[in-house]
Amino acid sequence: MSNRQKIVDSVPQTGFFGHPKGLFTLFFTEFWERFSYYGMKAILVYYMYYSVTKGGLGMNQQTALAIASVYGSLIYMSGIIGGWVADRLIGPSKSLFYGGILIMFGHIALAVPGSKAMFFTSMVLIILGTGLLKPNISTVVGEMYDINDARRDAGFSIFYMSVNLGAFIAPLIVGTVGMNYNFHLGFGIAALGMFLALVCYVLTRKKNLGLAGQFVHNPLSSEEKKTTFVKFGLAAVVLAVIITISAMTGILTVQRFIYLVGILGFVIPTIYFIYMYRSPKTTKEERSHLIAFIPLFLAAVMFWSIQEQGSTILAAFADKRTQLDFAGIHINPSWFQSANPLFIVVFAPIVGTLWVKLGNKAPTIPAKFAYGLLFAGLSFVVILVPALIGGTHALVNPLWLVLSYFIVVIGELCLSPVGLSATTKLAPSAFSSQMMSMWLLSNAAAQALNAQIVKFYTPETEMTYFGVIGVLSIVLSIILFALTPKIKTFIKDIR
Template identity: 70%
Template sequence: MSDLNRQKIVDSVPQKGFFGHPKGLFTLFFTEFWERFSYYGMRAILVFYMYYEVSKGGLGLEESTALAIMSIYGALVYMSGIIGGWMADRLFGTSRAVFYGGILIMLGHIALAIPGSLSMFFISMVLIVLGTGLLKPNVSSVVGEMYSETDDRRDAGFSIFYMGINLGAFISPLIVGELMDVSFHLGFGVAAVGMFLGLVMFVVTKKKNLGLAGTTVANPLSPSEKKKFFTITGISTIILAIVLYITIQNGMLTIDRFIAIIGILGILIPTLYFTVMYRSKKTTEVERSRLIAYIPLFIASVMFWAIQEQGSTILANYADKRTQLSFAGFEISPAWFQSLNPLFIIILAPVFAWMWVKLGKRQPTIPQKFSLALLFAGLSFLVILLPAYLGGTDTLVNPLWLVLSYFIVVLGELLLSPVGLSATTKLAPKAFSAQTMSLWFLSSAAAQAINAQIVRFYKPETEMMYFGVIGGASIVLSIILFLLAPKIQGFMKGIR
């Protein structure tokens, strides 16, 4: 997109109207608020729905299988973002991608809200994965299009937008978790209503507030390319459907094998990304050096997210089975613990932003911040093994232990997540800037693909070893990364 086109888009957006920001930020703030409301509301109760007995309204899957499916689902959501970004850039633009994605997500939640079979559950997962892949990366791109590159409000605008994400993520588990005891399907229905409200907000206000933002197709396919794309896609879909039908009917493709395939892809895809970028003739020597520096950061990110993302799997199960849910005279829903992460981010994000400004050039380097993030992640798992060490695995645990674990890992998240996004934009080769951002999100996909394999080892009798080994591994990796930080910094060639 040329600078002229960028400025034309900026000029089309009313620049004053939402806390001194472009009016379109109001549209995108509430669209993302409701989308995250629906996503995190569904996610807060999904693992319980999978392993609760049929008599309690669940699907009756084995706990280990439910935990693995939950991890695979998270991995696929991040992988699908690559497809969603490509389709927006080449086919229909980011605004339409957001709308189409919202429709698919809503249909997925409606499918979950209808009492049905395991087949209906998997259909809903496909819809939500594809929908989130279309909506999630592209709504952020529309935010960026509303500001000129020299607009000092840009970072603050993204901060306000990020607050919308966390507000939706904070509120929904509290509501849906309360409904879970009445009916899982009622909870999923509320998630569907949330996405519907987000779509209504987007459609009603986008013309007036967004102008041309999101309407431009950055690198459109030619008519012949488009015809070829739809032909190949149609044939591939038919072949894939036939292969899936045959392999499932013959028992060749089981849930366990599917989990294994996604686990392999979670590692293989980012490896191919690194290889292609490093070997490309468009990548300069300095950029190759920076890519080498990015590899240990990527590995650290995978380790961190492998622990953080278990908040919706292992720790959710821990909240349900191992935690005392009567506290200070109140009955606590196990889904409510899913609100802790966004709550702590809302409270602590401004503190961290202030701290980095205050420290200035005295703040830790990027590799040092990543190493500290791994330290906190490891400590969050070591903390949660203490109740079993002190009182055994056959007694219910004070919920404050779980609160403390979530709090500690959020300290690590604020050291790694925003820093990682910033580092990715700085270290990316110019010819692969967008792909490198996709690579950053693939670290979470890889982490959850790995989780799908390791969550199966979690049982009451292995609880202490599970948390101890993973938490200890994170701390060891933290120390190694801290010691290598000066060397990694050298490979960054001036980036700090």
């Protein structure tokens, strides 16, 4: 019996809305982890560019937007470390637990009133922690289902809803406290969310998850461990010395670091892909699946580039360009961050049910990705309408911003849960967790790209900015629709 089948047999297959019982554990662990992350993210940009007198760090707005994108990119880039650690050293279960501890301490560092040094310390902790947790919790979800289980896509949609429930509630709570009272108190509430995620996981994993997450799928031999630890140790020391000297001499500036991350965002997934493709542990059929993954990856980069600007460019748009006194209430700009997850919570079950009911008549994986790109592009084109109607200087009705978030959500439901599921299906068996890291690298590359392009967003270039990016996404969706039949030949029998 294969390890995959042993894992499936060990997990109670019913107990959570007709899905494996372990989905309960992972649902609520992810819910609280995402509450902590999106709570922090809802106020992060404002914390960076608000003046010191308002409790912020007083950064330039464009620099703050670029750093927020770099932060997001490095968080997803660190999934490489988490995937490798899980596949080769300790398995997905331990990886996500240790990652959660690092994230919690990262939020605690933000909660301590201090300086930019505390801010950057928290960044390092949260980046490393999310790298360990994020790819591995999705891997454990996939391990609970047989590869041909019809519930698999629906299971990922339910799991994805936990992400968005946490993301919906967090800006309303953390955003209100952080913006109206104190940024650091808001970050403290985010730390509490991560603590609750760890409690949920520890108390229920043995009973509900069976062997899911316990196997090290491609373990290092004793000899490999010795040489690997020596290499990594030396590399870490050399890197620390280079960074310290570069920072002290002024060679490493914030802007140069942003450029460096922009390059790494695309170089790392390219190297990673070549490594997996050329590995002797990858079969001929698995290589075909990897080829099919390339256009899906690039489509995801374009999609996430637009979607992730909801917490940077659109956050600034909400703060500076939107009419915040509406229908008798004053809208906190951070509340707009709840629009995207609210729409997903409402519509994810509908879309998940639709895919199950359509069965073999449902759009193929690449076609769903193409629809995702189409709606992403339209979400930016919509932002142009109020400027065309009322001019570029008038404050925008907040419903236009809400409509933009709604349209991109339709695209997200076509692409994101399907992408998670497709990645677990297309992954070479020796690289299951690392393939999930590759999927997360699409978001890393997108935000690395965003860090370079947000500087082009100004009040004067607003219409050109939204128009060019929106139209480009629509054009790429048309190209992907045209390539769908060819991609299907590489995917072979997987739907």
